[in-house]
Amino acid sequence: MPKTTNKGGEFITHINPVRLRVVGEGNLIATLYSLDDVDSMELPALVMTPTNKRFGEYLSNFQSLQIAIEFKVLQKDEWFKIHTVTPYVKPVAASYPR
């Protein structure tokens, strides 16, 4: 296990939970993307409510050198408001096999 000094994102990163403070209506679709969106993983939809005493949370299993998360709704009249996104990540490798 490499030490997580993280200088410039050299480590391959594994992401598991994504916790977020979100309110809205409808299903919030979250998708994880690798660099340049070459790889992606759509996560199970999160059902939103206009008020919520809990954070929403996605579970995932995705690795990439760097990761981006996209949130969207697909249906008419759906809406969302995200205040905080907390991804739980850890480095898993220094490089890909050569």
Place this chain on the structure above:
Amino acid sequence: MPIPTSGNFRILVGLVASKNGDYQAGTVGATCGNVLPVMSDAAIAAYLNANGGGLGAVNSRWTDEIFCDPVCFGIFPIAGLHKINFWPATDEFIFNPGGSEEIVDILTAEMPNGFLCTALQLFWRGTARKTSSGVDIIDFKLSYDNTVVHSDATPNLNNSSITTSSTAIIPAGLHRGLVSALGLLSFEATHVEATVVPTSCGDFDTSQSQFQINQFYFQGDYILWSSNIAINPSTVFPDDIVTITADGDLDQITDLVARYRDDDGILSAEIPLTMISQSATQIVFAIPQSAFGGAKILISGTGNGVEFSGQTNLGSLNAGLVDGSGLYTLVPGKRDDTYYDRSVNPPTTVDVAIPTPRAKTGYFNA
């Protein structure tokens, strides 16, 4: 206007004396194609009291003041706003055609401002009498500036009295006074000449023969004279308030519609407009978003079918915003887009989803 031979129509009775002394118009139902019955004053008063509301007395001249309602006129022009009206010309003339032509001036009556006469007819009713035997025929001639425009001859008056009536259509070329004297149904020479001459030689003398004209009246169609109508403002944006002003009779308009011509030159369907206020001299309305489909917006009004029939152009507006659909108007709390469908009349709207609202984080790693 010709008398209809088929269909349904109503008889309009004008200049009916009301209880309060004013003259009002009323209607009497009838079936088209029937010979118009000569009802008594009492009968028409009773009908109007029962159906027209509050008309207590009837002028004795009512029988000459009936005309066909254009509502039921299948042959009535659909373009242009028309008003069928009559303007009594005079009460009575007595001709004694004893060898020379009698000439009378037919006085004309006032016509509302803001309208231009497009057709004019002169109606007359008279009685020819002859108290001696022999063949005599009286010829009634209507002339203008020494040009006979109409002629009617009575049957043989052999010691008899004949009531006769006829209609003369005054040629459009003789409406010369109308344009320069808007609001006054007058003629350039201030009169129309009606002459009565005997058509046979012999024993026609004033003591034995007489032609008495009991009524003259004019009936005409006219259109709103566009230069007397103002529409403001000239350039409009959606939901702007528009005002049409005229000298009068705008209260006869029941329906107001807008049309636009699209980029392909196709005239749109009628877009109904809602009048905010209406009076004889002014109409106020708001121009809706759906009317903005071309550079020009045409405003038309439809007559109420009693005095007016058909549709006439009331003016045009310059669209300050052409085809507003596709441009966003921010509405607080609105979560969808609204598309306008102008292919149907009236235009409808469809709410559709805003294309995928999304948010994406930056790239991160451990």
